[in-house]
Amino acid sequence: MTTAPHGTALWHPFADMSEVKAEQFCVTRAEGVWIYDDRGRRYLDGTASLWYANAGHGRTEIIEAAAAQMRELAAYSVFNDFTNPRAEELATRLAGLAPVDDAKIFLTTGGGEAIDTAAKLARLYWARRGHPERTHILSRGSAYHGTNGLGTGIGGIEANRTGFGALLPDAVRVARDDADALRETVERLGAERVAAFFAEPVLGAGGLHPPEPGYLEAVAKICAEHDILFVADSVICGFGRVGTWFGVERWGLRPDMITFAKGVTSGYLPLGGVVVGDRVAEPFWRGTGGAFRHGATYSGHPTVAAAALANLDVLERESLLRRADELEGPLHEALRSLAGHPAVGEVRGGTGLLGAVELAPDLLAEDPGAVPRAQRAVRDRGVVVRPLGTALAVSPPLTITESEIGLITDALREGLDAMLR
Known part of the structure; x- marks a missing residue:
């Protein structure tokens, strides 16, 4: 000490x-x-x-990849039409690994930003589709979804929300391993008012609770039945922690969005992001949805992307x-x-x-x-x-x-x- x-x-x-x-x-x-x-x-x-x-710690491959990138192009924004080779390479690689059709990758600097990105995008998607009333975001009791504003409001750990006021009034939590509780909540609120359901495959900071058998498959089915976006929070579970790239593959899930961070660089540099499926991306990528007016200063940071690519190499090679x-x-x-x-x-x-x-x-x-x-x-x-x-x-x-x-x-x-x- x-x-x-x-x-x-x-x-x-x-x-x-x-x-x-x-x-x-x-x-x-x-x-x-x-x-x-x-x-x-x-x-x-x-x-x-x-x-x-x-x-693991001290991986020279990751360290050297970051150092080499800094000597070439340490940092630059990817706002508007700017880009860089490492950010492009990383997005392509992650999209290829993701269990999502025609995936798009929105990069952030951590898991909390990824959650807020997915929450805003879920609501904006419905607004662009002509359903601005679909604002409710559902989550599980004991869930942890970061400490940014929307993530705090969505989260299911009461102590983490206490004292901050109503950060997200339309956030509703349901019993953590009870698919019937989700169905009942959707029916009570009206599916036409619900934007998305957020779920960690394994509840992490809320006490480390693996899902009950069949639970994740059941809630994914409920979301599909009611046309509710299913968002998997794989910030902890991704990149090998539960044996697959994004965690959700273990249960055969194909979410509308997947948030990730942590293991994508093994923590060598801060990086997070959202895998966005074709359905959610479509109005923004095909000219009808306009700009998504949201983003982090360091999104697509070339040095961070280089570290992530080297980390993915290590995970694959070993x-x-x-x-x-x-x-x-x-x-x-x-x-x-x-x-x-x-x-x-x-x-x-x-x-x-x-x-x-x-x-x-x-x-x-x-x-x-x-x-x-x-x-x-x-x-x-x-x-x-x-x-x-x-x-x-x-x-x-x-x-x-x-x-x-x-x-x-x-x-x-x-x-x-x-x-x-």
């Missing part, structure tokens, strides 16, 4: 700065699945930073999507070995290289700060995991080995033991 006797000027996201300001965990370098603090101690990165280091398939079982089994621990209430996983250990209800009732205390106890034993509500989440780089997965569960067990003592 780095101690700052005079405090810090850095305001940390999702942090109580009254606690953080005097003591911080300072990461100074990283390599493979390992990170190092400012005292030289090594930790296994059990979270791939914030879900994104899919290809078959890391298949690696996620191979390791999801061993990770789940390893975490399930903790199921009998007195501090553990539930273990979730088995869908991609993701897992969560829910703390026992009596422990949480006795100690509201049990989750962050447990996270620090595990970190003291050399493994970084993520506190998520009432659980500890695991999402390591796709390059992790089975023996390194064992180190994660060893540290979890020892940390929980120490916390109980």
Whole structure:
């Protein structure tokens, strides 16, 4: 831990700065699945930073691709008719990988911007089609859709919306794994007033909940029946995290739009975007919809695009999507070995290289700060995991080995033991 006797000027996201300001965990370098603090101690990165280091840390191929691009054309806008070779190449490549007909790619600088882009585009699409009354956006309880304005309004984590007012009055949340609840909500509102339904394939920041069998297929069918745009939020699930390029292929889904970020560059540079299917793109690309007056300053940034292309090369060359398939079982089994621990209430996983250990209800009732205390106890034993509500989440780089997965569960067990003592 780095101690700052005079405090810090850095305001940390999702942090109580009254606690953080005097003591911080300072990461100074990283390599493979390992990170190092400012005292030289090594930790296994059990979270791939914030879900994104899919290809692992210190990949020279990605670093060199970005550096080479900066020497040629570091940055330039793609507004209006401007473009650059790397942005064009990346859009073409992503469109070819996407499970969407005649896909178009709208690039942003992160997942939050991607969500706001998709939400605005969903509403504008209906307005251009002569149905401006279709403004309601539906989402799942416990869903996380970023912290931009519209994403906060759409999201299903109540604590993330508290205090900000009505950022999106026409946002409605339904029970997270109940397709009938979606159908009932559509019927109550009237399908003619609903623009889109947003869904994460696996609920991430809301506690890491894989979907119930058949749920995603059922809600996609409901959307199709009622002519509602289906938007898959694959910011966490994409680029190998659940074993496919965009996550949704695992369930045979073909959404109208897919939001992505994180693993598209393995976090080496900030990038997000929206895969837009032909149906939604059509009025804007065939001359009847006019300009989509929306976009990020750094959309199509050539250096970021070069890093993404190099990252996609790594994912393909090393078959890391298949690696996620191979390791999801061993990770789940390893975490399930903790199921009998007195501090553990539930273990979730088995869908991609993701897992969560829910703390026992009596422990949480006795100690509201049990989750962050447990996270620090595990970190003291050399493994970084993520506190998520009432659980500890695991999402390591796709390059992790089975023996390194064992180190994660060893540290979890020892940390929980120490916390109980």
